[in-house]
Amino acid sequence: MTLEIITSDALAPFRHGFFTRKGGASSGVFEGLNCGVGSSDQAEIVAINRARVADAMEVAITELASVHQIHSPDVLTVSQTPLPDDKPKADALVTATPGVSLSILTADCQPVLFADAQAQVIGAAHAGWKGARDGVLEATIDAMIALGATRENITAVIGPSISQRAYEVGPEFLEDFLMEDPDNSRFFAGGTGDRAQFDLPSYGLHKLRSAGVEAEWTRHCTYSDPERFFSYRRATHAGEADYGRLISTIRI
Structure with a gap:
C-alpha cells in the first residue's frame, strides 16, 4: 500500500507532509505507518516505517530530525544532523539548514508545520492542550x-488533530482555561453532564493568529477516522x- 500524505499549498514550496497511517509495515493496533519509537511496536518495524517517510521526503534517515516530546514549550534549533541517539527533550524544532527534515x-495533539519561504526557515511543533x-x-x-x-512571512498549518466533537473534558480542565483567560470560553461547548467539549484546533489557530502569523487547519479529525489516523x-x-x-515533517 502506498503512503498517504496530506499537504497544504500554504507551505509551498517546501517539501512537507502530514502522513496518515496508510502505507506502513506495522500490524495489530499499530497497523500501518506507526512512527512512534516510544511505542511498544517492534523497533525494526518502526524503523522501516520511518525509512519510508525519509524516502518520501527525499532525505537520508539520519536527516529526519526528531525529539523526545514531553508536552513542553521547549524548542530545539537544528543546525546539523544526525541528532544524538538520546534525543533532546523538546516539543518543537526549527532550522535554516538545507536538507534537514x-x-x-x-496521536490527537496538533502537529503544526511552519514556513517562511522568503527567509528559508522552517519549523515543526507538537502542540497538545498543555503545550499550546x-x-x-x-x-x-x-x-x-x-x-x-x-x-509577517511565517505561515503555519495545523494538521490532523482531535476535533471538538470528540474531545470531552472535565470541569477542572475548563476552569483552568477560564482562569487563564475568561475569553477562552469560546473554545468550549456543552458536553454530557458537567463535561465540556474542547476545540483544540480553534485554540491553536487563535494562538497562532494572535502571535501575528497566518494559520489554517487541514480539518481532519484523528479520532473520527480510524482508517487514516x-x-x-x-x-x-x-x-x-x-x-x-x-x-x-517539513524540509528545506
Missing part, C-alpha cells in the same frame, strides 16, 4: 525569527494497550 509525532497553553507555538515562531524569519483517545476508549503515532 524536521519531524514531530502526534504553555506557549510552544509562540516559542517556535520566536525561534524561527532568531534564524532570520519575519513574523491513529488516536490516543480512541485507543483508550477501546481499551487497547497502546496506539500508533502519526508523523508530520
Whole structure:
C-alpha cells in the first residue's frame, strides 16, 4: 500500500507532509505507518516505517530530525544532523539548514508545520492542550525569527488533530482555561453532564493568529477516522494497550 500524505499549498514550496497511517509495515493496533519509537511496536518495524517517510521526503534517515516530546514549550534549533541517539527533550524544532527534515509525532495533539519561504526557515511543533497553553507555538515562531524569519512571512498549518466533537473534558480542565483567560470560553461547548467539549484546533489557530502569523487547519479529525489516523483517545476508549503515532515533517 502506498503512503498517504496530506499537504497544504500554504507551505509551498517546501517539501512537507502530514502522513496518515496508510502505507506502513506495522500490524495489530499499530497497523500501518506507526512512527512512534516510544511505542511498544517492534523497533525494526518502526524503523522501516520511518525509512519510508525519509524516502518520501527525499532525505537520508539520519536527516529526519526528531525529539523526545514531553508536552513542553521547549524548542530545539537544528543546525546539523544526525541528532544524538538520546534525543533532546523538546516539543518543537526549527532550522535554516538545507536538507534537514524536521519531524514531530502526534496521536490527537496538533502537529503544526511552519514556513517562511522568503527567509528559508522552517519549523515543526507538537502542540497538545498543555503545550499550546504553555506557549510552544509562540516559542517556535520566536525561534524561527532568531534564524532570520519575519513574523509577517511565517505561515503555519495545523494538521490532523482531535476535533471538538470528540474531545470531552472535565470541569477542572475548563476552569483552568477560564482562569487563564475568561475569553477562552469560546473554545468550549456543552458536553454530557458537567463535561465540556474542547476545540483544540480553534485554540491553536487563535494562538497562532494572535502571535501575528497566518494559520489554517487541514480539518481532519484523528479520532473520527480510524482508517487514516491513529488516536490516543480512541485507543483508550477501546481499551487497547497502546496506539500508533502519526508523523508530520517539513524540509528545506
